[in-house]
Amino acid sequence: MNGSVTVSLVGVGGQGILLGAAILAETASLAGLQVKASEVKGMAQRGGSVLSTVRFGERVWSPVSPHADVVIATELLEGIRGMELLGSRGTMVCAATTRITPGSVLRREEEYPDDLAGAAELRGVRLLAVDAEGIAREAGTLRAVNVALIGAASTVLPFTSEQWHAGLEAAVPAKILEVNLRAFELGRAAVATQEVES
Amino acid sequence: MERQLFFSGNEAIAHGAVRAGARFACGYPGTPSTEIVETAARLEGIHSQWCVNEKVALETAVGASLAGVRTIVTMKHVGLNVAADPLMTLSLTGVNAGLVIVSADDPGMHSSQNEQDNRAYAKFAKIPMLEPSDSQEAYDFVAEAFALSEEFDTPVLLRTTTRISHGRGQVVPRVPVEAPAREYARDMSKYVMVPQYARQRNRVVLERLEKLRRRAEESPLNVLEAGSSDFGIIASGVAYTYAREAFPKAWFLKLGMSHPLPYAKVARLYEHVSRVAVVEELDPFFEEQIRALGLPVVGKEAIPSDGELDQEIVFRALEPYVLRKPPRRRRPVMPPAPRLSAPPQPAPGLPVRPPVLCPGCSHRSVFAALRRRKLAPMGDIGCYTLGSLPPLLALDSCLCMGASVGMMAGFNKALGKKAAVGVIGDSTFFHSGITPLIDAFYNEVEGMLVVLDNRTTAMTGHQGHPGTGIQPDRAQGPAVDIQRLCEGIGVRCVTVDATDHKALDVAVKEEAAAPGLGVIVALAPCVLMTRHRAGEVVVDDERCNLCGLCVDIGCPAIAPGDGAVAVLESCTGCGLCVEVCRRGALSLAETVEC
Numbered sequence: 001m002n003g004s005v006t007v008s009l010v011g012v013g014g015q016g017i018l019l020g021a022a023i024l025a026e027t028a029s030l031a032g033l034q035v036k037a038s039e040v041k042g043m044a045q046r047g048g049s050v051l052s053t054v055r056f057g058e059r060v061w062s063p064v065s066p067h068a069d070v071v072i073a074t075e076l077l078e079g080i081r082g083m084e085l086l087g088s089r090g091t092m093v094c095a096a097t098t099r100i101t102p103g104s105v106l107r108r109e110e111e112y113p114d115d116l117a118g119a120a121e122l123r124g125v126r127l128l129a130v131d132a133e134g135i136a137r138e139a140g141t142l143r144a145v146n147v148a149l150i151g152a153a154s155t156v157l158p159f160t161s162e163q164w165h166a167g168l169e170a171a172v173p174a175k176i177l178e179v180n181l182r183a184f185e186l187g188r189a190a191v192a193t194q195e196v197e198s
Numbered sequence: 199m200e201r202q203l204f205f206s207g208n209e210a211i212a213h214g215a216v217r218a219g220a221r222f223a224c225g226y227p228g229t230p231s232t233e234i235v236e237t238a239a240r241l242e243g244i245h246s247q248w249c250v251n252e253k254v255a256l257e258t259a260v261g262a263s264l265a266g267v268r269t270i271v272t273m274k275h276v277g278l279n280v281a282a283d284p285l286m287t288l289s290l291t292g293v294n295a296g297l298v299i300v301s302a303d304d305p306g307m308h309s310s311q312n313e314q315d316n317r318a319y320a321k322f323a324k325i326p327m328l329e330p331s332d333s334q335e336a337y338d339f340v341a342e343a344f345a346l347s348e349e350f351d352t353p354v355l356l357r358t359t360t361r362i363s364h365g366r367g368q369v370v371p372r373v374p375v376e377a378p379a380r381e382y383a384r385d386m387s388k389y390v391m392v393p394q395y396a397r398q399r400n401r402v403v404l405e406r407l408e409k410l411r412r413r414a415e416e417s418p419l420n421v422l423e424a425g426s427s428d429f430g431i432i433a434s435g436v437a438y439t440y441a442r443e444a445f446p447k448a449w450f451l452k453l454g455m456s457h458p459l460p461y462a463k464v465a466r467l468y469e470h471v472s473r474v475a476v477v478e479e480l481d482p483f484f485e486e487q488i489r490a491l492g493l494p495v496v497g498k499e500a501i502p503s504d505g506e507l508d509q510e511i512v513f514r515a516l517e518p519y520v521l522r523k524p525p526r527r528r529r530p531v532m533p534p535a536p537r538l539s540a541p542p543q544p545a546p547g548l549p550v551r552p553p554v555l556c557p558g559c560s561h562r563s564v565f566a567a568l569r570r571r572k573l574a575p576m577g578d579i580g581c582y583t584l585g586s587l588p589p590l591l592a593l594d595s596c597l598c599m600g601a602s603v604g605m606m607a608g609f610n611k612a613l614g615k616k617a618a619v620g621v622i623g624d625s626t627f628f629h630s631g632i633t634p635l636i637d638a639f640y641n642e643v644e645g646m647l648v649v650l651d652n653r654t655t656a657m658t659g660h661q662g663h664p665g666t667g668i669q670p671d672r673a674q675g676p677a678v679d680i681q682r683l684c685e686g687i688g689v690r691c692v693t694v695d696a697t698d699h700k701a702l703d704v705a706v707k708e709e710a711a712a713p714g715l716g717v718i719v720a721l722a723p724c725v726l727m728t729r730h731r732a733g734e735v736v737v738d739d740e741r742c743n744l745c746g747l748c749v750d751i752g753c754p755a756i757a758p759g760d761g762a763v764a765v766l767e768s769c770t771g772c773g774l775c776v777e778v779c780r781r782g783a784l785s786l787a788e789t790v791e792c
Binding site for chain 1: 547549551552554555556581584588589657659746749752754756757758766
């Protein structure tokens with residue numbers, strides 16, 4: 001799409017979607033690209049589905065896009081929901097072990113969907129299913145699920161390791177930078193391993 | 199001969215309202231609107247009150263309309279600026295019993311700081327507008343306005359100007375209209391304007407506007423009056439009377455229902471005459487719309503854009519155009535029906551994830567207490583608006599910032615009892631909940647207001663407000679005490695620890711039974727700020743029969759499990775589920791803070 005790349009971050013309010021988007025935006029910006037980003041705040045923050053979009057390239061006009069090249073999902077159901085943003089050449093990077101059960105499912109009015117791989121196949125998109133929770137725990141905090149996924153997604157985005165580190169340093173508050181750098185590297189390595197295995 | 203009365207327009211509106219079955223009149227005094235409520239106050243069968251300002255007056259009127267009685271609310275043109283917040287969303291919710299808003303404009307600024315043309319509000323809010331041109335029409339149009347309001351489920355703007363409101367003329371009284379009270383039925387998707395419902399209502403409004411346009415085409419209030427010349431004039435209100443006197447031979451399209459504009463009727467005038475002028479005071483409101491149809495028209499190049507008109511001004515302005523060579527006849531280009539965006543399609547088969555109140559949120563405790571009292575909770579804007587969604591279903595309305603108080607007041611005043619309760623957050627209370635509380639005290643409302651004081655502006659991300667004294671840089675500034683403020687007004691007020699479910703329930707019960715007006719401050723800092731874990735909820739699998747009472751409080755941390763409910767990791771131990779359980783299946787184990 002005119003040489004610009006669209007990354008959408010989806011998840012549940014409170015999961016650090018905005019920080020994830022900020023890291024991505026800083027990284028692209030420090031890499032010398034034009035960046036536009038948008039998100040919906042306010043009522044959506046209270047445990048609802050959230051969507052944040054970052055677009056970068058030589059020239060970016062619109063701050064939003066109904067389609068994404070890469071979707072980063074910090075929660076399984078939101079990952080399945082986010083499939084519809086992707087075209088057939090898109091990539092879904094999803095926290096496959098993170099489930100936040102919505103009220104309607106808790107009350108047994110609806111069923112939580114399980115088949116992430118099936119949804120990806122149906123859509124014909126590439127799937128990077130990541131145990132982001134496991135990675136975040138290993139890095140030192142469960143709150144780093146978002147950054148672990150950024151690490152995983154970094155393998156399909158056009159930035160160098162140095163550029164990512166610069167982006168992380170610019171966006172992440174100093175006192176939690178170290179643990180997030182660890183989560184990023186572990187996420188990045190996890191995909192590399194997955195690639196070798198498959 | 200028929201009995202005739204000699205009324206100012208304002209007197210005629212008040213009498214017309216009573217004749218139309220209105221039972222509630224309120225407003226804020228402002229020239230030239232004041233005498234409507236003053237006159238109503240002298241009439242039988244209608245309750246009249248002054249409100250603290252126009253915003254509160256409109257919110258009070260909305261409460262009375264919801265309670266089921268036809269209601270008229272009055273203000274001067276600049277007053278509608280103050281009431282614009284409720285107006286713009288009232289267009290979305292619509293009404294229960296008919297609701298007529300009188301805006302009395304003041305061209306020439308006899309007694310005003312500006313001469314804004316409030317016809318723009320009809321367009322802005324996408325609501326119908328009626329403009330009487332004398333006292334008889336002022337009297338008659340009120341009944342038309344109420345009928346339109348109920349038929350199309352919309353507030354109706356009745357717009358006058360100084361010469362209509364303060365001009366006098368004969369009025370022939372008409373047979374009273376039967377307007378039985380309309381029972382209130384709670385309907386969250388109509389009255390609680392959270393985004394998901396408001397998006398649906400917005401589509402209703404856009405479709406309603408086109409239906410109203412079709413009505414305006416047929417309405418006898420919009421009259422094509424035959425003349426004997428080749429000159430036609432489009433006008434409304436007092437400007438029509440000036441033009442009529444200045445050009446007795448002209449054809450006229452007299453617009454009584456002047457928004458939305460009946461395009462076809464406008465075009466029909468052009469079939470009879472080759473030259474058309476628009477005579478209107480202030481803005482080119484009709485003129486712009488007529489030019490957009492591609493029709494040639496004489497307007498503001500001749501008629502002054504400021505001040506009042508009269509027949510001399512109109513005659514002198516238009517005389518040169520009457521004899522001028524007519525413009526080439528053109529066909530109108532009718533605007534196509536406006537398109538709506540594609541309705542949102544949720545992904546099939548996937549559970550929706552609306553925003554929810556957090557686990558341990560103290561608002562939930564208030565909702566649980568209110569639910570037991572069978573009061574209609576009028577809500578406001580903040581996190582607690584989420585209490586309107588399933589499974590809590592704990593709020594009946596959400597209109598605009600601060601509306602809970604005035605709506606509660608109007609609702610209860612109309613029914614003469616404590617039928618509704620206001621629910622407002624601490625920051626919203628400071629934003630615009632204080633003036634309506636003063637109003638409710640002044641108007642001797644039987645009512646209750648619960649201030650959900652979580653010590654922050656939570657929904658937008660925990661900003662400070664005057665009740666906390668917290669500044670944008672988190673510095674501590676002076677803080678206002680809500681209870682002392684209420685007591686200063688003269689309103690009974692208690693502060694209750696909102697984490698103490700029993701105490702809260704008792705306070706709500708007592709206040710519901712007490713006469714007069716009272717405020718309960720339900721105090722507990724936002725759980726997102728404290729991250730406080732009060733204890734651990736333990737489930738007795740033997741006693742739990744999965745009745746669902748605890749699940750119905752809408753806490754994301756408790757869910758039906760296999761054989762018994764399960765408590766999730768996100769539980770803060772607030773204990774509300776323990777409180778609502780009737781089988782003693784849940785208990786709270788103390789945890790040691792580390």
